[in-house]
Amino acid sequence: MTEQITVIRGDGIGPEIMDASLRVLDALGADLAVDFQLAGLAAQDETGELLPQATLDSIERTGIALKAPLTTPVGGGFKSLNVALRKHFDLYANVRPAISFRGSMSRYENVDLITVRENTEGAYLGEGAFTAPDGSRAESKMIATRTGCERIVRFAFELARRAGRKRVTVVHKANILKDVTGMFLSVAREVASDYVDIDCDDMIVDNACMQLVMRPERFDVIVTTNLFGDILSDLCAGLVGGLGLAPGANIGEKTAMFEAVHGSAPDIAGRGIANPCALLLAAAQMLEHMEKHDKARRLRVAIGDAISHGDRTTPDLGGQGTTETFADALCERVR
Ligand code: NAI
Numbered sequence: 001m002t003e004q005i006t007v008i009r010g011d012g013i014g015p016e017i018m019d020a021s022l023r024v025l026d027a028l029g030a031d032l033a034v035d036f037q038l039a040g041l042a043a044q045d046e047t048g049e050l051l052p053q054a055t056l057d058s059i060e061r062t063g064i065a066l067k068a069p070l071t072t073p074v075g076g077g078f079k080s081l082n083v084a085l086r087k088h089f090d091l092y093a094n095v096r097p098a099i100s101f102r103g104s105m106s107r108y109e110n111v112d113l114i115t116v117r118e119n120t121e122g123a124y125l126g127e128g129a130f131t132a133p134d135g136s137r138a139e140s141k142m143i144a145t146r147t148g149c150e151r152i153v154r155f156a157f158e159l160a161r162r163a164g165r166k167r168v169t170v171v172h173k174a175n176i177l178k179d180v181t182g183m184f185l186s187v188a189r190e191v192a193s194d195y196v197d198i199d200c201d202d203m204i205v206d207n208a209c210m211q212l213v214m215r216p217e218r219f220d221v222i223v224t225t226n227l228f229g230d231i232l233s234d235l236c237a238g239l240v241g242g243l244g245l246a247p248g249a250n251i252g253e254k255t256a257m258f259e260a261v262h263g264s265a266p267d268i269a270g271r272g273i274a275n276p277c278a279l280l281l282a283a284a285q286m287l288e289h290m291e292k293h294d295k296a297r298r299l300r301v302a303i304g305d306a307i308s309h310g311d312r313t314t315p316d317l318g319g320q321g322t323t324e325t326f327a328d329a330l331c332e333r334v335r
């Protein structure tokens, strides 16, 4: 069945990697009807607004957005379009898989983990934050709600069960930040008792950082609060070859948005050498979300195969290909 998705081509390298990705999705037979919408600088140029209402309406209607990176202009009072989108649609779960690809520039060959980050509370709420007018003091708040903790931990266990994963590791700092991350840990332990088929352990965030670098293969699914998840998931991207291979999904009750973790890469924009894989791996997450499991699997296998053969890959992977030649190599494999 043809399903509608909203596509935002984005800024900088965005249009290059999005067009390449859509070509690969087409070759795969993903059967998607694309509603193109604007956001970011491209939207500002055309409509005067960074996040037009028509874009929000389209995402509301389709429930699924595939989004290329957006440039958030410095200044102008707009914090981040990504944060705005997450807030607007209450996309509370940020899901970032980190999987080693043979032949990538990664230091490890055996990483296969998923970070599930709480996306709406913790230290990133911005409520009650202030800096004293004389600059002598600044304060910010961390917030946890029982509902917020419970829904993200439950999400992580449900994901683990669906994906056939064996263990969920709760990462926290309950020894020091006793209130907020203490609540997260105790709610997580309660929720874990509903999932006897999945192992649950917990780890203090500093130890988790060390263990991730020393023995990344011991991790399966990680669930954690907003700030820790932000940092840990970038660490995990580094374990598997960097930003060009790091996808992310932002998932809410009714809406989901899939994107590359990297930004609009102004330093290489327009040169045709951006790696489309992070966005394509996000598209694979999207296909899973749409229950097109076979297509998601074929897309991932094609990416893994092209990388391990170094077939027309982009310079960030050590290749001499372009976005277009890499996409050609992928199109041939997914057909
Ligand atoms: P960036 O992720 O755009 O670039 C960092 C470095 O990684 C650059 O050297 C870039 O060339 C390289 N890189 C990134 N993606 C690549 C790809 N697909 N293939 C090959 N190399 C790649 O981070 P930066 O420079 O800090 O941010 C640039 C802009 O992107 C800013 O306006 C920022 O606000 C925005 N941004 C947007 C995000 C989003 O829409 N989700 C996320 C992060 C940043």
Ligand code: MG
Residues within 6 Å of the ligand: 230, 231, 234
């Ligand atoms: Mg981050």
